[in-house]
Amino acid sequence: MNRLADSQSPYLLQHAANPVDWWPWGPEAFQEARRRDVPVLLSVGYAACHWCHVMARESFEDEATARLLNEHFVAVKVDREERPDVDAVYMEAVQAATGQGGWPMTVFLTPDAEPFYFGTYFPPAPRHGMPSFGQVLEGVRTAWEDRRGEVSDVASRISADLAGRGIRLGAPRPPGAEEMGAALLGLTKDFDASRGGFGGAPKFPPSMVLEFLLRHHARTGSEGALQMVEATCEAMTRGGIYDQLGGGFARYAVDAEWVVPHFEKMLYDNALLGRVHAHLWRATGSGRARRVALETADFMVRELGTPEGGFASALDADSDDGQGGHAEGAYYVWTPAQLAEVLGEEDARLAAACFHVTDEGTFEGGASVLQLPDRERPLTDAARFESVRRRLFEARSARPRPERDEKVVAAWNGLAVAALAETGAYFDRPDLVEAARGAARLLAEVHTDRDGRRLVRTSRDGTPGGSAGVLEDYADVAEGYLTLYAVTGEADWLRRAGLLLDTVLERFAGDDGTLFDTADDAERLIRRPQDPTDNAVPSGWNAAAGALLTYGAYTGEHRYRQAAERALGVVRELASRAPRFLGWGLAVGEALLDGPREVAVVGEPGRTGELHRAALLAGAPGAVVAVGPPGTDDVPLLAGRGLVEGRPAAYVCRGFVCAAPVTDPDALETALTG
Template sequence: MNRLAGMTSPYLLQHADNPVDWWPWSPEAFEEARRRQVPVLLSVGYASCHWCHVMARESFEDEATARVMNAHFVSVKVDREERPDVDAVYMEAVQAATGQGGWPMTVFLTPDAEPFYFGTYFPPAPRHGMPSFRQVLEGVRTAWQERRDEVADVASRISADLAGRSIRLGAPQPPGAEEMGAALLGLTKDFDASRGGFGGAPKFPPSMVLEFLLRHHARTGSEGALQMVQATCEAMARGGIYDQLGGGFARYSVDAEWVVPHFEKMLYDNALLCRVYAHLWRSTGDERARRIALETADFMVRELGTQQGGFASALDADSDDGQGGHAEGAYYVWTRSQLTEVLGEDDAALAADCFRVTEEGTFERGASVLQLADRDRPLADADRLESVRRRLLEARAARPRPERDDKVVTAWNGLAVAALAETGAYFERPDLVEAATTAARLLAEVHTVEDGRRLLRTSRDGVPGTSAGVLEDYADVAEGYLTLYAVTGETDWLHRAGALLDTVLERFAGDDGTLYDTADDAERLIRRPQDPTDNAVPSGWNAAAGALLAYGAYTGEHRYRQAAEQALGVVRELAARAPRFLGWGLAVGEALLDGPREVAVVGEPEERAALHRTALLATAPGAVVATGAPGETSVPLLEGRGRVEGRPAAYVCRGFVCAAPVTEPDELERALGD
């Protein structure tokens, strides 16, 4: 066992018995490199990464390769999900140098942590124009020993370039209707009208863009925006990217038709998509959207829930293929003969037709990824098809399961809290609201330190990790707490969100309104990471803007709204040029343009329930909902609000102007629909 044996990250533990003498990211590793006068080999990945597993089997488990690594390098292994700051800084260098990025990421550093050679996956033998990993090791070793001054100069120039990259907004102004229209136009041009989604292969679920489009439709009535959401959500729900048996979404589709997924299932994708489908149902009443939202919520609770009440990070793409090896998708794909073995001839024929299982296969080795084929299957087949689905799910459960990365990531659990709280409230599933509450308690009790003001990035088995929280952790947990407060009326969640957002303003904000991904007292890297663009999850920058805007509406304190408006300045600048990478920022911009609307519902819990539900189901972008008993003083939005003529009441304010209170749900619905 090497130095990774004592780590909590499942990804690092996967490498604990490698013959490579791995170090975790630490000052001691770089001190060892200085002592030995050798470069640092930085390898970054994550536990459910398919090609990370491949490179590990081919190179890191190979004794001969390990001897070269141990003799000439200090090798450092990083879990990108545990240290997103380290990943972000060096991924920026990889992308600048090579024009592409991804994981596994392989970077060679000086003992001062300055990068000088970059790559991602390297094969064990030269192929497809790529050198072998051993060739790369030899080339770097030779350069370091024979041309060290040249290497040091390159590393210094790269580090200086990275350090000089920072975002300056001047006099930032939030986006207006013109910028929202330009973003919609850009998205329309990129929209794949025949297959849903945006762009070509590979195709990622555009969760944050869909959220923007739903809010834009709600504010403007744009049918084009809604149609893009409906077409994309239907295509994903019918495609192989969605698990037609057990629910839940895979990370992305390798093709443009959503047929063949990269089979790993991430918590963040499922939390974001659960919320999108729930919001689509809220806007349209679409029963398919309702089903997908609930199945995805149930998937998260069933497959990713931990004993401590949090949610694990991911399920692997690979699993035992039943023949002594590991293969991507082995748990999920089916052949015609496997269908017949489980179902018999007649039902196997139905399943093959319904789920597009062909003789030649849609995946590999004659196997097919299950898709829902028929748009309008007669209702008479519904019960039979449900029986088929249940039997296939039971048979699949007997297969070797994919491994689970069971570390609890703070930000992603914040996203799950928001999704489960809303889905539970919309569809009257108190068990989902309770799951959200339990996860929030874990975040509050295990991931939170310093009197509720600071966060840690991860925990595992109830034991907190050592990495400091980054901006997305604070922002997404605040978003989760605010959503949970809106659903439950428990004021502790509102106050906890406020404490985290105070830390954002004190530790993560620059003087000009920009935001940084790490706190001002975090570990110093060669660059303080800063990125306002959304990727697989909302950027910490945009997520913080959303939480600050909502909290400002709850409290009436201008400094939170002002910070949100300043942060949204980058959305104004980039909306027309890069709308696909600003979905969450655009969604927050829609909330700002709509007010946001402040809704206070007052009464005892049972008597105010109908008004409260009406408020939660409102599609007004970014509406914030406060609920409590008459005389509540701990929530500014509720202060001074009481019953009207002895009846529970709802108060709606917008743009610093309040309408007359209403006492009937239909009156509230009209007030929120204007």
């Protein structure tokens, strides 16, 4: 076993038995490189990454490759989910040098951590125009030994270029209705009207863009915005990217039709997409959206829940193929013969027709990914269809399961808290609200210091890891706490969100309103990472703007709203040029334009149910909901507000102007949809 054996990261532990003499990221590895006067190989990946596994089997488990690495390099392994700051800095260099990026990421560094050669996956032998990994190692070794001056010059120039990059907003102003309209126009041009989603293959779930479109529809009544959401959600949930048996979404589809997924299932995708479907139901009453929101929530609790109350990061794409090897998608795909073995011939024919399982297959080896392309067929005999679905799910559960990344990531658990709390509240599922509460407790007790102000990014088995929280952790955990408060009325979550957001303003904010991904006292890298664009998850920048805006509405303290408005300046500048990569920022911009709409529901516990539910379901983008008994002083929105004629009452203020309190849920709905 090498030095990774003591790691908490499942990804690093996957490499602990490699013959490569791996080091974890840290000053000791670079000190060793200086002592030996050799370059550093930085290899970055994550536990559910299919091509990371492939490169590991082909190269890192190979004795000859390991000897070459160990003799001429210091090899450093990084879990990108544990150290997103390290990943972000060097991924920026890879993308600038090669025009593309991805994982596994392979970067060669000087002992001063300056990058000079880049790549992603390298095969064990030359193919498809790519050199072999062995050729790359030999080439880098030769350059280091024979052309050191050239290597040093390249590394210095690259590092200086990266260090000089930064976002300057000048006099930042938040986006207005014009920018929202320009973003909508850009998305409409990119929309795939025949297949849903945006752009071509590979196709990623546009979670944050869908959230923006739903909020834009709620604010403006735009039917075009809503139609894009409905078409995309239906295409995804009928396609192979959605697990038709167990619920939950895979990471992305390799094709433009959503048929063949990259089978890994990430917590963050399911939290974001589950919440989108709950919000789509709130907007339209769609039965499909309701089913998918609940199935996705149940998937998260069932498959990703940890004994400590949190949620694990991911399920692997690969699993045992039943023939002594591992294969991508083995757990999920079916042949007609496998259907017949489980269901019998007659029901197998129904299942094959409903789920589009063909003799030729829609995946590799004649197997098919389950889809529901036919809009009508399952409805002809719903009871029989559900029986078929249940029996297939039970049979699949007996297959060798994909590995699970047990790491609990603070940011992603914050997203899960928000999704589960709202889904539980909307659909009268107190068990889901309790699951959200359990994850929030884990974040509060394991990931947070005694003062409630600093976060660690990861934990495993209830033990905190050694990586400091980054901006997305603070922002998404605060978002989860704020949502949980809105649902439960438990004021401690509001207080905890405020402490984290104070740290955002003190440690992550620049003087000009920009935000950094790492705290001002974090480990110094060759550049302090800073990125306002969304990727697979909301950027820390945009997520922080949203949480600050909400908390400012709860407290009435202008400094939080002002910080949100300044941060949204980047959305104003980029809305028309890159709306697909600013979905969360655009969604926050919609909340800013719509509000604040402050809703205070006052009444004794157990008597505010209908009013509270009406407030949560109104769907106004700028609404924040406070609930509590009369005489509550620790929540500013509730202070000084009491019952009306002995009845629970809702107080609604918008744009800093308050209306008369109402006691009727229908009247509250009218007040919030105006």
